[in-house]
Amino acid sequence: MKAALYEGNQTFRIQSVDPVTPGPDEIRLNVAYVGICGTDTHIYHGAMDARVKPPQVIGHEMSGTVAELGSNVEGFAIGDPVVVRPLDNRAETAADRGHSHICRDLKFIGIDSPGAFQNSWTVPAFAVHKAPQGVDLQLAALTEPLAVACHDVRLGEVQSGELAVVIGGGPIGMLVAMVARAAGARVILSEVNQNRLSFARELGFEAVSPIETDLAELCRERSDGAGADIVFEVSGAKAAAASMTDVLAIRGRIVVVAIYPQPVELNLFQFFWKELKLCGARVYEPEDYEQALQLIAEKALPLDKMITRVEPLDQIQAAFENLDSSPNAMKILIDCQS
Known part of the structure; x- marks a missing residue:
């Protein structure tokens, strides 16, 4: 499969890699679309190299379908449309008072661990939300930023x-x-x-x-x-x-x-x-993701107008360069299966 590795110095490289077989509590996803967000552009400019540790795949505003299930995973089926809530709170302690989405040692999937700018992405099952059947996967790729707004x-x-x-x-x-x-x-x-x-x-x-x-x-x-x-x-x-x-x-x-x-x-x-x-207000909680998915399913918001354009994965370098030079764009999506 193909993956876009951020190498530092405002550079991405497309590389052939093997899909990661999911562990018992993980799911491998076929990534459909990934939105470029403000954090991604900060990474592109080198502002987060110490945290990202290039070369690394980044990206987290995604939609896709289930490709492979870990042995302990229940409630999902191959082909289910899904999105990822990219927060890893496994280091949460009692001092965080149950607020797992902002726990002190929170890790962000796609920043602190490999992200979604690739054909296939293996993630913890707890981070995956089912999207409604028949959902437009381009719109579903807006779930993460929409969940921010819902929160x-x-x-x-x-x-x-x-x-x-x-x-x-x-x-x-x-x-x-x-x-x-x-x-x-x-x-x-x-x-x-x-x-x-x-x-x-x-x-x-x-x-x-x-x-x-x-x-x-x-x-x-x-x-x-x-x-x-x-x-x-x-x-x-x-x-x-x-x-x-x-x-x-x-x-x-x-x-x-x-x-x-x-x-x-x-x-x-x-x-x-x-x-x-x-x-x-920081990031989101599971209920905000569910509200965002409901709003998308109901077509309650003019979300289609938020998508400025869609670019194939092998054009990710040009997509970041164009976004950098054109601050008027709302949301550029990367098509990871084209």
Whole structure:
């Protein structure tokens, strides 16, 4: 079979390898499609070489079918459509308080161990979720990022009729906006990139640039002077973190989705004055995967519009180069069986 090995220095090499026979508690999958995500591009730029240890196959936003079952695996059949929730929590301890998805020694499959950019992928059975029969495997490849959005909206306790602001219109921000709208929220998306603004408007969102529009004033206009009920900070921009409290109503809520590697300034007076709440949201739990798969099966969201294009596995180098030079793309999928 073929596998795409990340070798460091922004380079992938296609290599013939043998499929890995599954152990007793593992499943071997025929990989259909794999999405390129922000973490993959960080790896491509060499930012995670110490963790990835090239040469290694990476990738984790996948869909596929069951090819071979380990001797202890039950509940799956050959040919079942599946996706992988790429979290390995086997080092979890009592100190993690049962929150296995963010346990201290969590390993990420596709980063800390081989990933999905290959024809066949062997993974622990506990990481595999059945997808609905007949599901479009291209859409199913969006399950992982969609589960992120489901987790964010669930932790944000979004209620029907609330005014939600999503700051950042990249792939995750766009999915958060979709899931929040599906939960009944009225959504305003804030983004500085004009192409992403246009894309959001095509999806029916009220989308504005904070450079051109006073976001706090707009939220008050849309809420009889109160402000937004909830803000999802997905941009990772210091300016967004500094100003996100301004748009909120009394007892408003903030969900921090973006990764901030360095401390940033927050208006703590606003937290005191309005009794605001701040919540972090990291990856997902099994129930978020199940909700994402249900949304895909119901065709409840315009997910097909998120797929910018599909490239064959042997063109993965060009796909990463094109994504690097074209930040307007939403989601590029790699076809691992073409």
